[in-house]
Amino acid sequence: MLKQAMKKIGFGLLLLLTAPLALAEFRWNFPEPVTPMALDTLHVHNKFMLIVAVIFVVVLTIMIYSLIKHRKSIGHQAVADKAPSTATEIFWTLIPFVILLVIDFVIMGIPAYHSVIMMEDTRNESDMVVKVTGSQWRWQYEYMGNTDKGSQDGLIDAKGIKFVSNLSTPQDQVNGTVPPADTPNSPYLLDVDNRLVLPVGAKVRILMTSTDVLHNWWVPQFGSSRVAVPGFIRETWVQVDKAGTYRGQCKELCGKGHGYMPVVVDALPKEEYAAWVALKKNEINEQAAGADKEWTKDELMEQGKVVYEKNCAVCHQVSGAGLPPAFPALTGSKITTSPIFDTNGKYLPDSHMDRVLNGVRVMPAWKAILNDTEIAAVITYERNALGNSVGDVVQPAQVKAARQ
């Protein structure tokens, strides 16, 4: 009888040894790891899964053996247990306890310790710092610059680059009016307008915070995930070792747009990264120049429509009808139709400018997220489209002044 049981256990173990082959298919496991942390996580996961699978199969085999052999219907008589009395017997009954003790604190515990230390070491050997800010429902990225090590290694300094990253899946697909579809390089719900760009091979320290509620910046192939807490800085790190585009999502319930704030990261080789940084810095200079010039109403309306549909339409809807009571309509509302500035050219409290810059309750403060031109354009658009026709125009220079 015992022999038979041993055979079964042996068979179970054989099955398990072949299991890792099946696990190699990433569809059934974590996606392909591209950072040291993700690789480590995958190893930890595979190893632990194997251990628990062995435990499960061994215990199940013993149990099934008993279920088959010790049934009343085949005439098996119950054999009363006697309590372990001698020291040896007590030792044997402690076996499950001891096995788990070894598995928990030696086989699993020791590698787990090293993983934790590695995961939490965000500073040593880091090359650059990026600040990630979560907002309902978009990510904002700000390059904080190189560390000394990064500069020594000849990494181009991206300090000052700052942009917002919004879902780029068309709103009619998101709302369900059109069936969802992937386009090449832009999978449904997993693509953004501005991707975070990181250099391959550099250790990037990521500082994380939020402007409203909790968010969680997560790219499965990076193996790191950390909650963004408003009012606090949390940190993690990534070092992408393979060029490519990596996608993830917010992982902490953050309101109705929780499913619609993806994370997309482009990892570029160092030279391409340098070219991207140069391009971005050029754009910033152009924008700064743009803020000082006088814009025509048509230019503002054109850009305002883009900014509106990207940032505002999630709540206030493309038509401006809103989703009352949580998200008020902009069409014909008091704020979008009443004057913005007093006679001295200062903006009034609770005016359109005040609301967009500083937010209120659920409405975010956009001054940290949008630049002067964008704010001027979107205010102009909201007052002269969406069924409104106030007729006035807000210039970027006025927004710049209002910020002071």
Add this chain to the structure above:
Amino acid sequence: MSTTTVAHHDEHTDHPTGIMRWLTTTNHKDIGTMYLTFSLIMFLVGGSMILGIRAELFQPGLQLMNPDFFNQLIGVHALIMIFAALMPAATGFANWMIPLQIGAPDMALPRLNNWGFWLLPPSAILLTLPFTLALFGIGDGALATGWTFYPPLSIQGGIGVDFAIFAVHLLGISSVLGSINIIVTLFNMRAPGMTLMKMPMFAWGWLITAFLLIATIPVLAGAVTMLLTDRHFGTHFFDAAGGGDPIMFQHLFWFFGHPEVYILLLPVWGFIPQILQTFSRKPMYGYKAQVYSLIAIGAMSIIVWAHHFFTAGMPVPALLYFMYSTMAISLPLAVLFFCWIKTMWRGSMSFETPMLFTVGWIILFGIGGLTGLVLADVAADAQYHNSYFVVAHFHYTLFAGGIMGIMAGVYYWLPKMTGHMYNEKLGQLHFWLTAISFNLTFIPQFFLGLAGMPRRIPDYALQFAEFNMISSISAFVLGLSQLIFVYNIISTARGGKKATDQVWEGAEGLEWTLSSPPPYHSFSEQPTVK
């Protein structure tokens, strides 16, 4: 006691009839029945909510509901299943069975018992009322924060959050009252000769549960009250701008929330060995080892809470402490599993529905426990956390480990409660449908989580489509199978083959010495235990 006293007692069985019987009853069996009925109704309510969710997730794209309503359904589903389905079911069994098992005439504090139950329906109404109010344009629906109330999202939320806070207060008071009653009953009303170490395992499971409830519910009540004052009275407990910390709420919430898992499971771990010994026809193995393991698990459950939010960021020593202490819970749990299987080993087993559910329970709860062990690892948890892997994991512990355990208990004790045998064929059909569709619902979710699908999203990328479709179809089979359960219970209550006093061939214990159904005042003459 003389026979005249017994006759005197019978006069007391006069009680009001109709609705007044149930409103005013102080009888432990009546109250137990109400708890169990309430639990069954709320199980169906919470279940239909999640079927709405699974229908929405059947394929990518938004078809049925807006994201806000989706968020409301997931949160209320969880609160209902935990507080209004699982906990009342365990309390219902406690009311019914503890006096029978320890040889007492009733619970120690019968009026408190009545009050404990009648707090439940109002709180269920509070939880679900915002849905109805929203239809009339009042407020914007129920709480949309998930059942965990995390601020600042819950501070942003509408009146649904306030309704849920008050519902949780009422549910908490009800649980604490029930716990006090159970502790007092167990300490004072055991039959002569029944020492603590001779107490039935179910009573032990509940004794520890009751202490856990009294220790942790006030913390939850405090946390949600702080939330309430943050929302309406200008305090800043969880607002960094005023010197507070949103993560502090998570500490307070999970200080309650983790023991809550064991609050849901310990009563089940109590009666599972009793079912095993009945259908294995031999006494349970390792009674003392099991009791000590239950106590150890109860004590440890209070000191491991932060593993629910490893990714929220905490110092390395804290991460290591919570990781290792969480893993340590597997030690006493391994002892329990060993004892359960050893009870079956070389027994003379038969597989009536309660035993089927129990065996299925051991296997599926095993999967929940083992995946929990993996989740304790901080590094891997960064991936699992808030993904569908976690959703699958806790449904293996709470649906398989909780609800399927409760179902085993229902089939086990239903003949004793009603005096009729249930329909065995339907019971077995219910088991197989439940077990198979449960696995087909949640195994795909393990893979969804590994592939990177976050939980609580109303719509998902196309790569997750196949697994979600399998999961949704199975969820509907799982949901519809429960109608068999409901039908079986109702038809058993109304009639059927008479059950004997012992009901099961191998059943032992005081509850099986009484008639089926037991007399109105269970033990009018106190039995003695050797």
